[in-house]
Amino acid sequence: MGSKKPIKALPRPRLACARFLFDLTTNQKFDIFIMICIFLNMVCMCLEHYNQSHTFELVLGYINHFFVAIFTIECLMKLIALNFKYFTIPWNVFDFIIVIGSILGQTLGEIMVKFFVNPTLLRIVRVARVGRILRLVKGAKGIRTLLFALAVSMPALFNIGLLLFLVMFIYAIFGMSFFAYVRKSAGITDLFNFETFPNSMIVLFQMCTTAGWSGVFQALTNDQPPDCDPTIKLPSHKGDCGDRIIAIPFLVSYVIITSFVMVNMYIAVILENFSQAHEDVKQGLTHDDYDMYYEKWQCLDPLGSQFIRYNQLSDFVDCLESPLRIPKPNHLILVSLDLPICEHDLIHCVDILDGLTKYFLGTLHLPVSNTEAETPIDIKKDRSKDYHPITTTLQRQRDIYLSRMGLKGFRTNVERRRNERQNREQILAETKINQFVESNDLKTSKLVSNDNQKDETNRTIFISL
Structure with a gap:
């Protein structure tokens, strides 16, 4: 990934x-x-x-x-x-x-x-x-799985092919040395023989499929007249006869090595890769899903910087195809993925893909074993040089929540203080009003008492007169 x-x-x-x-x-x-x-x-x-x-x-x-x-x-x-x-x-x-x-x-x-x-x-x-x-x-997943298994097998098949060519090369030189002048009969013809290196490779390629090896075996083991003529003067010093003692281990060992071992190695490699590809399909995520992910990524990151802005994350995840897609509203799910956020509010493509994969497989909140926890992980090996995480989506949401709570508490405290101040001013105003009313009442009572005294004095004077 x-x-x-x-x-x-x-x-x-x-x-x-x-x-x-x-x-x-x-x-x-x-x-x-x-x-x-x-x-x-x-x-x-x-x-x-x-x-x-x-x-x-x-x-x-x-x-x-x-x-x-x-x-x-x-x-x-x-x-x-x-x-x-x-x-x-x-x-x-x-x-x-x-x-x-x-x-x-x-x-x-x-x-x-x-x-x-x-x-x-x-x-x-x-x-x-x-x-x-x-x-x-999209429905041709079976064919694409077969083609993918074959494509993945190519490097191993190439190495096996080189090894097979080396074996055929050794046996071709060996066959040219001992059976170059064998009489043409049964499986040895003008085309299939050991007279030249190309013809020897053709014979050996035919025998590695277990086709026609019995005819070649018959021709190479003809070492007695009338099947051959040992009196003919040829560089082999045996005329056009074969050699049973050499031919039997030569052919038997070659058929065992090539047909029973090398060819079956081809089949084993292909089956192993097909089994692995089939398991990936059963698991739910394949290389096609990852290719689709990066195709969608190109729309938001045309320069290939491997980063997108945090505010683009929700739209990007919503535009993906199943099984990596998380439809809107997806803010809380993306926060729970705990994705690293780098400088300038950027998120790396591998971090997003890793989080979406864990979310799909259900391994997002699984506890990490002791052996995995003790193993050092170089998280930057698949990231670019500009990868400098400073926080995560979960930490960012926690900070936002705490800041909102702090702001809410501050506003509540300011409102409470404002109300207290208003209540205090109202009480103070009422107190002043009461004091003013009381002082006016005292002045009025004094004036009335003075008037009464004057009236009494005047009445007394009038009576005396």
């Missing part, structure tokens, strides 16, 4: 015409149309037969010209849209070679038949492009 890295997306051209062709040729529907043309071309090739009429041959020729024109237009459209980036894609290079060969086959057909290759062969090779449709068909 970590061995894969996101590649830079193909740059979109600046010219309007090139942009239109770029959008057209990179559309999946365009690929499906080209695949349909390849299938139809294959059907037309199947209609060819022996002793066909001139009219039928002429019609098939026009149809072939039509398909060559379509594939040539496709090639030109991609060349205009992608410029020199066209040749960075292996399928495009393959298509370009096939188109050039097809054009040469149409214009220089007779010359190519005489000196190079039959143009019909190029039309057959063109059918190999059908293999691209397997990537477009």
